[in-house]
Amino acid sequence: MDFQAIRKEYEDRGLEPEQLGSDPLAALAAWMDEATEQSPGRWFEPNAMSLATADRSGNVTVRLVLLKGIQSEGILFFTNYDSLKGKQLADNPRAAVALHWPYQGRQVRIEGVTEKTDRSISEAYFHSRPVGSQLSASVSHQSSRLASRSELEQEKQTLAERVDGGPVPLPDNWGGYWLRPDRFEFWQGRSDRLHDRVVYAIDPDGTWEIMRLAP
Numbered sequence: 223m224d225f226q227a228i229r230k231e232y233e234d235r236g237l238e239p240e241q242l243g244s245d246p247l248a249a250l251a252a253w254m255d256e257a258t259e260q261s262p263g264r265w266f267e268p269n270a271m272s273l274a275t276a277d278r279s280g281n282v283t284v285r286l287v288l289l290k291g292i293q294s295e296g297i298l299f300f301t302n303y304d305s306l307k308g309k310q311l312a313d314n315p316r317a318a319v320a321l322h323w324p325y326q327g328r329q330v331r332i333e334g335v336t337e338k339t340d341r342s343i344s345e346a347y348f349h350s351r352p353v354g355s356q357l358s359a360s361v362s363h364q365s366s367r368l369a370s371r372s373e374l375e376q377e378k379q380t381l382a383e384r385v386d387g388g389p390v391p392l393p394d395n396w397g398g399y400w401l402r403p404d405r406f407e408f409w410q411g412r413s414d415r416l417h418d419r420v421v422y423a424i425d426p427d428g429t430w431e432i433m434r435l436a437p
């Protein structure tokens with residue numbers, strides 16, 4: 223496979239800061255809405271975002287998680303607090319995410335500080351998930367070593383029998399994080415690779431400074 227020959231042409235739709243407005247969270251919500259409405263199919267997850275975390279020694283890891291909310295508090299995602307990412311976030315709460323919508327030639331990058339959500343938010347989301355997902359999240363010691371898959375399946379079966387159709391308790395180590403952003407970048411692919419990049423960086427007084435970056 224000749225990877226150097228892979229070459230996508232971008233539609234030439236421009237991006238002006240005025241189009242995005244003064245509130246980057248609202249701009250992100252608008253891009254998420256468009257990405258969801260114009261999704262190429264149910265197989266595509268427009269809310270999938272790469273989440274980068276690092277421990278205090280500077281070891282960086284990245285993985286996909288699902289964006290589950292955009293509110294004034296920030297960007298919401300859910301995970302296991304004892305997973306690798308959870309341990310890194312306990313050590314160093316700074317994180318970065320990137321979203322990519324290839325069919326629109328768009329990327330959004332966000333940096334900020336994470337904070338665990340209230341338990342009520344985790345409870346509500348956990349119990350909105352299919353029961354199978356609740357059982358799996360409950361028995362999975364995410365990111366820890368497993369001797370075999372059957373061990374996990376057996377634990378799920380045992381828990382299913384124990385709850386016997388009743389509610390699955392929210393595990394103590396499972397829940398949401400807010401990513402409270404201090405920097406956003408909205409990227410729009412354009413022809414001849416002369417792309418648009420619009421950055422929002424938070425000032426000490428909490429206002430957003432808006433600037434254009436070279437592609």
Ligand SMILES: Cc1cc2nc3c(=O)[nH]c(=O)nc-3n(C[C@H](O)[C@H](O)[C@H](O)COP(=O)(O)O)c2cc1C
Nearest residue numbers: 267270285286287288300301302305306307308365
């Ligand atoms: C599209 C996609 C969405 C995912 N969403 C989540 C999620 O919302 N939360 C989560 O904990 N893991 C999610 N995962 C699994 C993570 O990528 C990762 O395997 C897991 O969280 C363990 O990561 P860690 O060992 O770095 O903590 C998702 C994976 C994919 C491919």
